[in-house]
Amino acid sequence: MLFTPIFLFIVAIVAFLSIVIVQQGTVAVITIFGKYSRVLTPGLNFKIPFIELIYRKISIQNRSVELAFQAITADQANVNFKAMLVYSVLNQEEETIKNVAFKFIDEASFMQALIRTIEGSIRSFVATKRQSEILGLRSEIIEHVKSQIDTLLESWGYHLTDLQLNDIAFDEVIMRSMAQVVASSNLKAAAENEGQALLITKTKAAEAEGNAIKISAEAEKTAAQLRGQGVALFREEVAKGMAESAKVMSEADLDASLILFSIWTEAVKHFAENSKGNVIFLDGSTDGMEKTMKQLLAIEKLNGAADTGKK
Structure with missing residues (x-):
């Protein structure tokens, strides 16, 4: 009867030594007398006590x-x-x-x-x-x-x-030098960009100024042409009027010089009415009148010759 408790105790120890619990994420390597035997997976496992030994537990986690x-x-x-x-x-x-x-x-x-x-x-x-x-x-x-x-x-x-x-x-020295290189590169890029922007601005301004000058010149040219055409038409109409007046006076046996005298007096009247100045200087002498009359008669003869040539 004395051996029964001892036997039960030995059985309990053997059973305890036979049980192996392997944690999740881990495997156990079993050896027998120093030689590889098998691998125990996670969970409840059994081994032979005193013969099978756990050589190493290996984690299979990261x-x-x-x-x-x-x-x-x-x-x-x-x-x-x-x-x-x-x-x-x-x-x-x-x-x-x-x-x-x-x-x-x-x-x-x-x-x-x-x-x-x-x-x-x-x-x-x-x-x-x-x-x-x-x-x-x-x-x-x-x-x-x-x-x-x-x-x-x-x-x-x-x-x-x-x-x-x-x-x-x-190293710190290299980092400083690299920072200086980057800074200088940024400054260079900024200067180049600023120069390009200034060049574009100046170019556009010059183009705009050139276009404005061109437009102004074209407008001046057109205005001059129109003024010239107006003067030519005015002279043409004046010549036609003088020719008609001379023809009428010739048919009435009157001196055509009266037309020129009438134009002269009308001109003096126009100067007096429309001039912005206070004093008008005219040569009112007999010689001056005669000189002016000769000039007007010469203009009349030229206009008459031109009309004859056209006919």
Whole structure:
């Protein structure tokens, strides 16, 4: 009877040691006498006490790590990187779990290898580029790293889910020089734009002024033509009137000089009525009158000859 409680106690201990509960998102690697045996999935599992041992529990969830390191460009500029790496176990297949469990002696060794591999891949890429190119090659750097380490990570049983370059910065001296280059480039662009705007403004103003001068000249030309035509018509009408008057006076046996005298007196009257000045100077002497009459008779003869030629 004494052995019954002892037996029950041993059975309870064995049962307790046989039960293995694996948490969700985790698998357990079982070994027998140090050799791989099998993988326990999440949930309630059983193992042989004292023979089967849990070698390692492996998380199959995504894990992240932050990186901070420095690289040197082809033109010897120091570039400071801050990155975040997201990785996970490739899948839950047995061969993949064996690689994760046995490729590295512990988790710290794997992390060191992973970080140094990514840093080396980025450094090798940056070493082929100039500092002025680096800031615009963020996506190219990420693609380069993934293409370089995806196969290697798969052989370790892992997969690179994401790589983010959160910050790319140069040394303070280089940053100041780059800022000066950008500022000078902006000033140059602003000056060029201002010069182009001023040129366009001046060109448009000159074109407008030229068009205004052209329009004014055309208007003046047209006005001069109209004035000339008016004067010509006026003279033509005057000549016709004088010819008619001379004809009537000749038929009445009167001296045609009276027409000229009448024109002379009408002109003096017109000057007096319409002139804006206070004094009108006319040569009222006999010689002046005779001279004026001769000029008017000469004009009449020219108009008469012109009319004869037209007929």
